[in-house]
Amino acid sequence: MTDDHVMILRTIEDFMRSKYIVSIEQIARKTNKSREYISKLIDELHSKHLIWAPKGREKGFTLNFNGLDTLALIALSRRGILSFIGSKIGIGKEAEIYVGMTSEKNVVAVKFYRIGSPSMKKYVRFRDEVITHPSYLEASKRTAAKEIEALKILSLNNVPSPLPISRNRHVIVTSLIEGDPLPKIKKLERPVRIFESIINSIEMALEAGVIHCDLSAYNVLLKNNDEIVIIDWPQWVRPTHRMAERYLVRDLSNIIDFFVKRHHLIINRDKYFEVLTNKLREYRKR
Ligand SMILES: Nc1ncnc2c1ncn2[C@@H]1O[C@H](COP(=O)(O)OP(=O)(O)O)[C@@H](O)[C@H]1O
Ligand SMILES: [Mg+2]
Structure with missing residues (x-):
């Protein structure tokens, strides 16, 4: 890959903010290079599967995930x-x-x-x-x-x-977290302690203004056999979100269900729901 290949990927990315398919002519005009030169580079990018030519009436190219990965990795390595x-x-x-x-x-x-x-x-x-x-x-x-x-x-x-x-x-x-998701671990040494520390973390996140919304035992990694780390937060919402309470209760249920079924804990569900939904209401009053 040369700098010009990267420049073409970037140009296509820019065009894609407003356009689905980008033509060779558009790239040539934008970059002030000849149509032949752009065409050659485009062929090379295409054969490396960094761009994609959708079928259909309009002739042109779009980035695909390989091309986007390339741009992101170049930026991160720089x-x-x-x-x-x-x-x-x-x-x-x-x-x-x-x-x-x-x-x-x-x-x-x-x-x-x-x-x-x-x-x-x-x-x-x-x-x-x-x-x-x-x-x-x-x-x-x-x-x-x-x-x-x-x-x-x-x-x-x-x-x-x-x-x-x-x-x-x-x-x-x-x-990088060195650890496994909870469901992968056959036997927890101190399941009650781990459960309590997850609940505590849900509360701390709520206090900080974050509700996970996709919490399950799979998104809890266990480090050194007793330290939890909660991962996978792209779906989070603020406690002021209109569905916040429902999401919070769902996160909590997933965790409680897992510990009841897999580790046979006896858990007073209502107590935990009440404590957390009260915290949510307090947050909203702030
Ligand atoms: N920071 C991290 N450190 C170590 N492993 C991770 C990390 N983030 C994710 N993983 C591993 O990748 C898997 C999927 O990651 P996750 O963020 O949950 O994405 P997905 O949305 O695909 O579930 C996790 O179950 C975990 O095994
Ligand atoms: Mg996940």
């Missing part, structure tokens, strides 16, 4: 945030998580959002026909920005969550 990407450590409905290394050789977690990406859907038979709609790229960027915003608030308020390091486009870089 800033010294990332110098190396290692193995994949997690995959979910909307994101892929890798280990990375900073220029100072710190090991970090790198989360790539892939909202609506065909590769994220299980049963895509005709992959080429599935469109990577540009709105998915934008949605991925917005979601990444939203998650990093939550992580900043949480870390300032000492809620156990990954520390935010950086974001570019749809990629966020955070501290």
